[in-house]
Structures are given as C-alpha cells and as structure tokens.
Amino acid sequence: MKKNNWKGWLYLLPAILFLGVFMVYPLVDVFIYSFEEGYNSSSQTFWGTGWYNYLYVLHDPYFIQALKNTFILVLITVPLSTLLALLISLGLSSIKKLRNMFQTIYFLPYVTNTLAVGLVFMILFQTTEYTDGMFNFVLSLFGIAPIDFIEGPYWAKMFVLCFYTVWVVLPFKILILTSALASVNKNYYNAALVDGTRPFRVFRKITLPMISPTVFYLIITGFIGAFKAYSDAVALFGTNLNVAEMNTIVGYIYDMLYGDGGGYPSYASAAAIILFVIVLTITCINLLISKKHVHY
C-alpha cells in the first residue's frame, strides 16, 4: 500500500487543484482582506492591519439587523421545514392510493422557476390597488383586517420570508425523507407488529433511528443553506433590503461589495469571516450532537 501512495495523490490532484484555486485561495484572500484597514480597491493600498473592520461591522446597525434576521430565519425555518417534511413524508409513505400524485405535487415547487414562484407569492401576499392578496382574503374570512405583508410591519415581512423559505426547501426534504423511509426494511415493522409495538413507539424506536442519518443530513445542510439565504429575500422585497429591514448576512456582504453604498471589500470580508465562523460553529455543534444520536 505504502509504495503506491503517490498514485493516490496523483488521482486527487485535479480535485485538490480545483479546490485550492477556487475555494482555499479565495478564503485565505478574504481572511487577509478582513484584517487590512482602510483598503482602497482602486489603488490596492491600505493603512495598516487590525480588528477595525470587524469592529466596524459588528457596530453597524445594518449588520446587526441582518444578523438578527438570519438567525430568526434559521431558527424558525430549519426545524419547521424538517418537521413538516417528516410529517408529510410519513403521511405519503402510509398511503397507497394517489401516492405518486401527491409526491409529484409536493415536488413541483422544486422544479418550478424562481420567477414563477415569486409570482405565486405576489398573488398570495402582494397588496395592489385591486386586491390585498389571497392570504389577506383568507384572513378577512376570519374577520382579520388586511396586513401589508410586503411593505408592512417587520413581523409580517419576516413571516412571509419564513413561509417562502420553508416552502422552497420543503420539496427536496420530502423527496429525501420519503426515500429514506422507503428504504427501511419492512421486516422491522413486521417484527414490531408481532411484538405489539404501538405506532408511536414504532416511530420513535424504529423509524426515527433508522432514518436519523438522513434527518441529520437535512438539518446540517438546512442550517448551512439558511445561513446563506439571500436570494429569497431579494425575490420578495427587492434589492434594497436594508431599507426593508429584511437583509441577511449574505445580503449585507453583497451590499458592502456592490450595493449603493458598496466598494468596501474589507468590511465585506470581515462580515464573510464572521458568517463563516458562525456556520462552522453551528455545524460542529450539529455534528457533535449527531454523533450521540445518529445510528448508522
């Protein structure tokens, strides 16, 4: 084995080169930028190095807002979408009739164009001269006054953003979970049935442990995906997210680079590094928890 080690590295070379050039180098570069104070992108000069960029970003109310938004989004949508997907997949796998049809319906949003999805949300939530949107119509049936979900109060906008995010990530999770459920050997359920196991116990003691690797995969990727949210907010509230109080960390980074007040790569880099640290920490925590609870 030892002798052939160089061969292994040779096989890995293309991947290592690719990752090095497009992942590691930019990451290192961003890391360096984030410590260069007063960087000027046209002259490529800076005054000195230090923590100033981080201090600036951490004291920027827009960043604080973005941080808060991102965390709310993550903490609400990841558990909610995973739970919903689990419930729906359990429902799907326990019915026989029309199962394929339902599966297709649930999967439609995944293959639907973002613009079309945006349009659907317009119909649902947008207030125009002619209508207050479907959602408000439903609310009005319960005697609730119309709410402006797109330009109204903060919580209403956050609700729409979370709703949208859950709706967008749900199909993928359902797909993955239904196939995980289908791959659990039927004999386990038969054995449990013969032993008189109640349905909830079957779910908790057999189904859940069996699909736990998949569930944790979905949670971890869900966290990472939600922390990187940006385009959804733009689709709903336009590009001026800071004014709409709906910015996310990635949105903040983008604005710092290219937005109206853009041209601050150092601040953007610092924010990016902060995001990186957050995602890394959360993922590590997730992995630690999963070691304890995931059965392979």
Add this chain to the structure above:
Amino acid sequence: MKVVLENLTKKFPGRGKTSPGVTAVDNVSFEIPDGKLVGLLGPSGCGKSTTLNMICGLEAPTDGKIFFGEDEVTKLSPELRGVGMVFQNYALYPHLTVEENIRFPLENLKKEKKLSKAQMKEKVLEVARLVQTEELLDRKPAELSGGQQQRVAIARALVKMPKVLLLDEPLSNLDARLRIQTREEIRRIQRETGITTVFVTHDQEEALSISDMIVVLNNGAVQQMAEPQMVYDAPANLFVAKFLGTPQINMFEGRVAEGKLYIGDEAVMAADGAKDGDVLVGVRPEGFVLDENGGLAVELNSVEVLGRDISIVAKHKAFVGSSLRVIVDSENLSMIGNGQVRFRLKPAKVYLFDKTTEERIRL
C-alpha cells in the same frame, strides 16, 4: 397449545385488470399437536412464508380459519395472538444492543402485564442463557456472527414466552456447519421450552432432522403430512417422492399386468392389488440389489466408489429423467462387471404412481 388450520386460502390480487392474481395458499388444513415442532417443507414459492404469516397474523387469509387451542384467532391482530416470530433475515434492530433487542417486546407490554426494570432484566437474562448469548448482551447486531444473530432473534421471539413460535427459514443465511449446529440448538430450545413451533424450510435434510412432523407443500397445497421417516418411506404422491431424497428417486415408465410389475419388457416384482395398466414407477437409489437373476437389466455408464457405498450411473430405456442412479454397498464391487448389470428391487423402496393423478397406488 395446538394450532389448527382449516381450509386456509390466500389469494393475492394481480396487478392491473389482465393479470389473474396468485393463489399462494390453497385450501390448506392441518393440525399441529401441542408442544410439537412441525416443519413446513416445500420448494421456493410454494406458499410457506405466506402460511406462516397467516398463522402469525401479518397476512389475513382470503378464506379459512385458524385456531390456537380452542380459540379462533383468524381475525386477531398479531400482538394479541401470543406468537413469537423469527424472520428469515432476523430483523434485529441494528441500532439497539442485543439486550435492548431482546427486551423490546417486554417494553411493549401494557397495564397489568407491565414489568418492572428488574423483572425485565431477569427475563432477558433467563432467555439469553437459554440461547447461550449472555456474554453478547452489550453488543450491537452488526458485531455478531450469523449464528449469534440467529440466536438473539430466537431469544427476542421467546422472551414473552409465546404460545407458538414461528421460524421462517431461520438457517438459510448460515454456512453448512453452523446450520447443523444451530438447528440442533433450535431443537434443544424447543424441547426445553415445549413451545409449539412451526419451522419453515426448503431444505429437506433440515426438515427431516429436527421436525416431529413434516408438512410438504407444493403450489400452495398440502401434499402430505407425516412423521419425517414416513414422508420418505411412504410418499403420498409423485411430488413428495421426487422432492425428498438425495440422490433423487429414479422414475421409470412401467406397466402392471396380471399382478406383476413390468419395467420395459421384464417383470421386476409382484404388484398384487394394482389394476392392470400403465403406471409410473419410482425406485429409491438404495432400492436396488445386485442379482444375476434380477428382473431389471441396466447398461452401466460409470461406477463411483464412495468408500462405504458405490454409486452407479446407468441407462435404461424405460427410465424417465437425466441419470439413473443406484447406490449399493461397496462389498458388491466385485460383482459389477462391464456392460450390463442385473438388479432385483426391494419392494419397500418401489412406489407406483398413477400416470394422470400422480397419486401413489398402494399395493
């Protein structure tokens, strides 16, 4: 507890309108006496698992009734029947330790049957000792050998002290040696506990060696139910005769005339009580005796000396099948020349079958 099956039938619907569906189990009736081990034997797809699943309650019969003792259980759900089941691939929960696996059924008990932790522990230990897996309790199923997993699966099925134990091809994943060892183990456990047991297998040797009774199934129907030796010595029909015994029984085209059985042109033995006419004749490989004046002359193909026995492969024009195989004692080696050999037949090893019904013609 005795188990009675009455006209049990299971039809699976076909897929789509055109396909007719399958009758997996066809009007099966038999009775398993209390405390006995019954082997359900038959070729692949003959409906063994389906029968077992119906006894267990996992599959609802299309027709017929099942009784445990005097009580009808046909419509009872599995957990109310008090059965223990060992699945073909064991179905041990991979994420639980051996101890947790065995304890699992106990934790399902409700209300007045509910056990304390200590009682559970005691029961688990007791049954683990019975199947000799006490030292494995902390392991996960993946860390066990096939035979050990098998014993754990039996322990899990036994821990609630079921009235009936059902085993679906429990040995098919084991290698030859472990198979023999484990089947003796199963026999011992069954004797010690006295639990009425149904054992499904497609391996005749397995069924013959451990069963009190054998039920031979084919195409979903019972062919014969008898003690192991009887199934071999007195097959009820052509299928049973062919299915049991290695090497396989030799089949000839024959004819009964005037109280004599003819194979080819020669009368080979008396056949009093059989009607005149064409028949199928089955002769077990050990049913031949070398005899210069014997009625059956065969052309030698090859002779293999296997120590204790000699296996002769021969030809005969009335023979049906691929190779006529005769087994005789190796003392007779000197009597075998080249070319033609003559045999006399042992009447007890010769069976006549009706050509159309394939039922045995009793002499």
